[in-house]
Amino acid sequence: MSLPYTLLIDPLAADDATSATAGTFREIDASAPALRVGELSTQRGDGIFETIAVVDGHVQESEPHLARLVRSAEICDLPVPNLRQWRAAIAFAREQVPAEGELAMKLVLSRGVEHGPAPTAWLSVNAASDSTDARTKGIRVVTLDRGYDHGVAERAPWLLLGAKTLSYAINMAALREAHRRGADDTIFVTSDGYVMEGPTSSVIARIDGVFVTPKPSGSILAGTTQASLFEHIREHDFPVAERDITVEELRRADAVWLVSSVRLAAPVVDLDGVPLALDAEANAAFTRYLLSPRD
Amino acid sequence: MSLPYTLLIDPLAADDATSATAGTFREIDASAPALRVGELSTQRGDGIFETIAVVDGHVQESEPHLARLVRSAEICDLPVPNLRQWRAAIAFAREQVPAEGELAMKLVLSRGVEHGPAPTAWLSVNAASDSTDARTKGIRVVTLDRGYDHGVAERAPWLLLGAKTLSYAINMAALREAHRRGADDTIFVTSDGYVMEGPTSSVIARIDGVFVTPKPSGSILAGTTQASLFEHIREHDFPVAERDITVEELRRADAVWLVSSVRLAAPVVDLDGVPLALDAEANAAFTRYLLSPRD
Structure with missing residues (x-):
């Protein structure tokens, strides 16, 4: 699996209690276009994020990061992040990325496309810079x-x-x-x-x-x-x-x-x-x- | 021509003096993905923009907007906007959009994909809200x-x-x-x-x-x-x-x-x-x- 490894997440799908969580995100090619120009993340910097370290296959303390994501969403009047969905995406991505070395996993929750129906969300894993x-x-x-x-x-x-x-x-x-x-x-x-x-x-x-x-x-x-x-x-x-x-x-x-x-x-x-x-x-x-x- | 009308602009192509300016931007479907998730506009709100009114087919005072785009780029240490290219894109877009009513033309210059070779730029024309x-x-x-x-x-x-x-x-x-x-x-x-x-x-x-x-x-x-x-x-x-x-x-x-x-x-x-x-x-x-x- 080459890096960056990216999952595009559909927050709307997760609202449907009958759908399997795993069906609410999908792998995408990070080198291919994935976002519209009408995205408020890109037009207004209007969204929130977290960066979590992955060290030798272990995702470091994702829960405090998810708690802060929720807090950021509250402050920004964004929809409450679906933590079940984020946890599933984090666990899924962890299985796909190299089990050795240091990686940076980024979670992004954007307000979505202007006048659109839902926020946009994605998770991306990159090799960490040498620190x-x-x-x-x-x-x-x-x-x-x-x-x-x-x-x-x-x-x-x-x-x-x-x-x-x-x-x-x-x-x-x-x-x-x-x-x-x-x-x-x-x-x-x-x-x-x-x-x-x-x-x-x-x-x-x-x-x-x-x-x-x-x-x-x-x-x-x-x-x-x-x-x-x-x-x-x-x-x-x-x-x-x-x-x-x-x-x-x-x-x-x-x-x-x-x-x-x-x-x-x-x-x-x-x-x-x-x-x-x-x-x-x-x-x-x-x-x-x-x-x-x-x- | 349906709105939003969008041109994706390739600032690198404009650096090539032998290429025709008109070849350095292209129409895209605004409802389709056009930007990578690695875009610094979306990851960091790292870019600049201008919004210009188009009234009954007339683009209102684009030059002061372009001058401010240049000033914004200087303040943000972004590459100097290629004004010849922007002017050509503005003129091209003007011909494609409705010649009546009020429109909003947005110019965006992003720092581009992280560690990428060039900024990302686009122009998008939307119907103006009723004011x-x-x-x-x-x-x-x-x-x-x-x-x-x-x-x-x-x-x-x-x-x-x-x-x-x-x-x-x-x-x-x-x-x-x-x-x-x-x-x-x-x-x-x-x-x-x-x-x-x-x-x-x-x-x-x-x-x-x-x-x-x-x-x-x-x-x-x-x-x-x-x-x-x-x-x-x-x-x-x-x-x-x-x-x-x-x-x-x-x-x-x-x-x-x-x-x-x-x-x-x-x-x-x-x-x-x-x-x-x-x-x-x-x-x-x-x-x-x-x-x-x-x-």
């Missing part, structure tokens, strides 16, 4: 102003800050800006100086011996990898905390990581041009845990 | 906080505020919020109280006898319809100004319009629950002008 260097040697990061103040999400829920939408043009532009500045990635900060998240990752810092991450207040995405890693850290009796973190605090952290589903834990070795220590032992333990079957 | 009521009876509008302060664009160009990107999930969510509040549309305001724009329109207000619109400072999209209408107003010796407008000023305006390419000038008759006067004479003149062939 060895990022995981072992670390990444250079610059902070970038996200333009929002700390309390914006509570005040303006229509900004969709807690949802993982397809409207990622700003996230991609921020990564290009980071590259222009000679960095590998960026951490968004609020206009009033609080740490938010990376464009495709969560921030974890060790400050005064405590592993901290910005409180998922609605202004940032609740990180599935961050949550999993915090559970692991807690089990090993290290203190963790979800709390507000200022940029000044981040600068004096013992160690900082950007964590995400596929690249996993990438230690930050340079923050805005200032070198940061890499805790090789903790870092190796994180990667070992994150690569192991976690559920 | 008679909005133009004659007016619209109810609520203001919504855009979360950004007034100076954000200069400080953070990676927020792409001056570009018309495909990442419109927030714009669509703001419209849903307006509908939830019993309104037809919304005006985004900065967190520090300045008027910005509608999710798909520009704001024009008459304050103390002067037609004003927010200065296109980079925080808002430069409105093609607003610019055209200002030119018209100026020619009729009424004063116009592009300047900062506070929400308080907007509330005491003599009249307010939301203007856009297809709905044209929609007078605001209710702002956050407070009735606003509709200047029927000015309003009728605006619609007459905007429906006339403007170039």
Whole structure:
């Protein structure tokens, strides 16, 4: 089976209780056209997604990703995702893709064709990029102003800050800006100086011996990898905390990581041009845990 | 010829100076799949667009739209749009669509398939929704906080505020919020109280006898319809100004319009629950002008 491996999913078919779930998705050729130009995902970035790691044939913690997909759908007034159907598609795809190596499985739920009857959905599995260097040697990061103040999400829920939408043009532009500045990635900060998240990752810092991450207040995405890693850290009796973190605090952290589903834990070795220590032992333990079957 | 009428455009073919421009786009069936799921427009809302009105066979002021497409491409680090090719596609499409009535012609330039060789581009012509009521009876509008302060664009160009990107999930969510509040549309305001724009329109207000619109400072999209209408107003010796407008000023305006390419000038008759006067004479003149062939 060649990659990307893609299933086109028919959410309407799943509404029919008499149809077998397996009949509600079908393999398609990823190199062939599959979507109409009237798709709202493509016209308006109007849809939501999740990216799940598949490591040596194991789909990593799909349930927290599905829970976040449901939460994103709620925030975006999209139809509730049919989790039975998504679970069946994930399980089906897992059987078709290589059982060795690291893959990235993407779930997409679009609002569908404009004025159309139903959302459009698909699942696509790609080979993961090689993240060895990022995981072992670390990444250079610059902070970038996200333009929002700390309390914006509570005040303006229509900004969709807690949802993982397809409207990622700003996230991609921020990564290009980071590259222009000679960095590998960026951490968004609020206009009033609080740490938010990376464009495709969560921030974890060790400050005064405590592993901290910005409180998922609605202004940032609740990180599935961050949550999993915090559970692991807690089990090993290290203190963790979800709390507000200022940029000044981040600068004096013992160690900082950007964590995400596929690249996993990438230690930050340079923050805005200032070198940061890499805790090789903790870092190796994180990667070992994150690569192991976690559920 | 049935609508939507769609041309798929091959930007790479246009790079070949020996190929005829007309060979670089082709008609497609809009109801058939045309885009891959790997498209960055659909995965990341990563692309730009323009919507141009076609009135009784006349394409309204395509050049300002093409100029803005070029500006959007610059802001988004996309390849420079090939204007010769776009002009040819616009002219070709114009010949194929109904010569009577109001249509909406959409140009889309996507970053293309991930890791692919070229951007993806298409042009699609649809029947315009009937805007008679909005133009004659007016619209109810609520203001919504855009979360950004007034100076954000200069400080953070990676927020792409001056570009018309495909990442419109927030714009669509703001419209849903307006509908939830019993309104037809919304005006985004900065967190520090300045008027910005509608999710798909520009704001024009008459304050103390002067037609004003927010200065296109980079925080808002430069409105093609607003610019055209200002030119018209100026020619009729009424004063116009592009300047900062506070929400308080907007509330005491003599009249307010939301203007856009297809709905044209929609007078605001209710702002956050407070009735606003509709200047029927000015309003009728605006619609007459905007429906006339403007170039």
